[in-house]
Amino acid sequence: MENREKFLRNIWLWSLLFFLLAALTGLAYRWGLFTGDSFNLRLSNIRHAHSHLMFFNWVTPVPMGFIAFQFSKSVPELLRPMKWSIGTIMAIGFLSYPFFLLYGYHPVPVGSAELPFSVMLSGLVMIGWYWFGWLYLKYRNRVEKTLSLIFFDGALVMLVVSSMGAWGVAVAQFGNIDNNLISGALTHFFLTTFTEGWCILTALGVIYYFVEGDIEVPFDRNWLIAPIVLGAPLMFPFGLNVELLNESLLWTAKAGSLLVAMGLGVNFWFLIRALSKKVSPVWMFVFALLAIKVMVQLAAVFLPATLWLGQHGLRVFYLHLLLLGFVSTLYFVAIHSVFLKSPKIGLYLFVGSVLLLLSTLVLISGLWPMAWQPVNVYFWVTVGAALPSLAVLVELVLMYSRSDLQQIE
Ligand code: HEM
The missing domain is CATH 1.20.120 (Four Helix Bundle (Hemerythrin (Met), subunit A))
Known part of the structure; x- marks a missing residue:
């Protein structure tokens, strides 16, 4: 190696x-x-x-x-x-x-x-x-000035911008600033810019690494990231407590969500066309999750906010759909696309366990009708939470024990 x-x-x-x-x-x-x-x-x-x-x-x-x-x-x-x-x-x-x-x-x-x-x-x-x-x-x-590089540039900017929110939280704590709106806004500014900016842009940068040569962008490439970089930080009010939210904050978040949906939609279009040439079920799984993410962004813009605002279960489901489902599964798929000779059991177990965990989170998201809930739903949610650890343990042991992993190029 x-x-x-x-x-x-x-x-x-x-x-x-x-x-x-x-x-x-x-x-x-x-x-x-x-x-x-x-x-x-x-x-x-x-x-x-x-x-x-x-x-x-x-x-x-x-x-x-x-x-x-x-x-x-x-x-x-x-x-x-x-x-x-x-x-x-x-x-x-x-x-x-x-x-x-x-x-x-x-x-x-x-x-x-x-x-x-x-x-x-x-x-x-x-x-x-x-x-x-x-x-x-x-x-x-x-x-080399590749497409991935543009995404990594944007991601780094988002990382630094998100950290400003986090410093703000620290200053508010040390300064004993007792204002729920300010401390909530700073916390969620950090969380949203980090997850929707850094995590999503690096994930897209990693995907572009694998399809680089197959993509022709007929306009300035910076437009691939601009709507996401501009929109992601604006979405922070979605995380705020419902009592702290007002009309202008809600519209700001919706505008951000629309921008991100457009940015992700365009990237989805280019990537799916390039990847369909090397179709594999695990890549398709990652793309299905990205498609759901785009739909969630649009739903947040067009559905009445009373349906989803302040729903803790829905928020936990969304975060895990994004960070465990899309982002973490992508890491697994990407690593196994680099190390082609690596045993794939850990990857498949992980994908399966993530699907099961996310299904259990749907049950408690508030979207699932109460009448259809299984008896002892929290038992199943706890079982679902245990599964990815088993998959990761298998991946860890297999990757550690193999030293003859081969790279694609
Ligand atoms: C192995 C898979 C995982 C399990 C079992 C798990 C479990 C949990 C549980 C039980 C909660 C608390 C839910 C509640 O408040 O009702 C939670 C919250 C959270 N998890 Fe995970 N998680 C997993 C993966 C991840 C990943 C990969 C990330 C991010 C990279 C993540 C980020 C978060 C965040 C940010 C929260 C706080 C949500 C909030 O209340 O605002 N989790 N997770």
């Missing part, structure tokens, strides 16, 4: 390990709800530990690993510094995990002082993002 392949495989193995821990933490939340025993931890803290580890140590390092992998084709020497920056992000992200689990965002008593370690470590993770962004800029001009 070449150095860049070893690098990508290592990032994948470490990220899988952290995914496993985060997924088991999500399972602990479900277990706590189902049995009433949450291991003496607050459920909200378990959820914070789960979501932050997924963000810091899964949907950040894997795409960064892909970016470094792609760049290192022309600039092999960047692997070393990028390895350090991604490794540091993962180490600090992991360090923040016990603090989120035990204390959430609350300060930790240390002697006579109280320090909000989880907030402080999250700040350090973001400094790690800037470090990666700086390396990206340093080497960017030496790599």
Whole structure:
């Protein structure tokens, strides 16, 4: 294996390990709800530990690993510094995990002082993002100007913009600013720009990597990302508490959603035509999820807001459809498209487990009629939450034990 392949495989193995821990933490939340025993931890803290580890140590390092992998084709020497920056992000992200689990965002008593370690470590993770962004800029001009590169450019911008919201939350906490609208808006500005901007644009950048040569764009390529970059941050009011939302915030979010739907729709059109030449069921699964995502964006614009606003179950379903369904499955498919010789069992188990988990989330999303709910629905939801961990364990063991994985090119 070449150095860049070893690098990508290592990032994948470490990220899988952290995914496993985060997924088991999500399972602990479900277990706590189902049995009433949450291991003496607050459920909200378990959820914070789960979501932050997924963000810091899964949907950040894997795409960064892909970016470094792609760049290192022309600039092999960047692997070393990028390895350090991604490794540091993962180490600090992991360090923040016990603090989120035990204390959430609350300060930790240390002697006579109280320090909000989880907030402080999250700040350090973001400094790690800037470090990666700086390396990206340093080497960017030496790599081929591909379509993926445009998406990675946009994604990096979104990462930095989203971090502004997160710094704002930290400042609001330290400054004891007691305004629900401001702190809610800042939190959701971060969350939305990160998920809809960074996660989606890096995912599209990874897909374009595999179909690059097959796509002719008859207009300026920047238009492929412009509506998403402009629209994603505007969608933050969708996450706000219904009581905090007013007409102008709702219209802002709808405008953002329409822009993102148009941007994603255009990309979907180019990608599906290119990919249909190398059709495979797992790629089609990823594309089906992307199509659902575009439909959700349009539904948010045109359906009456009273139908879906403030529905917690629907929000959890949507987030997992996007981040576990589309984004995480794509990582699996992409890694297995790079390492063609890798055993595929982990990939297929993961796709199956994600389908089952998402189906159980539909049951509690509020969309499913109550009369059709199975008896003991939370038992099935808990079983569904356990399945991806098994698939990831299989993937981890198989990928770790094989060193003869071959790359496509
Ligand atoms: C192995 C699969 C996963 C399981 C079992 C799982 C489980 C859970 C559970 C039980 C919750 C709390 C739901 C509630 O509040 O009712 C949750 C929330 C959340 N999860 Fe996951 N999850 C998984 C994958 C992911 C992934 C891959 C991501 C992101 C990359 C993610 C991000 C989040 C976020 C951001 C929340 C907070 C939602 C909110 O209340 O705003 N999860 N997850």
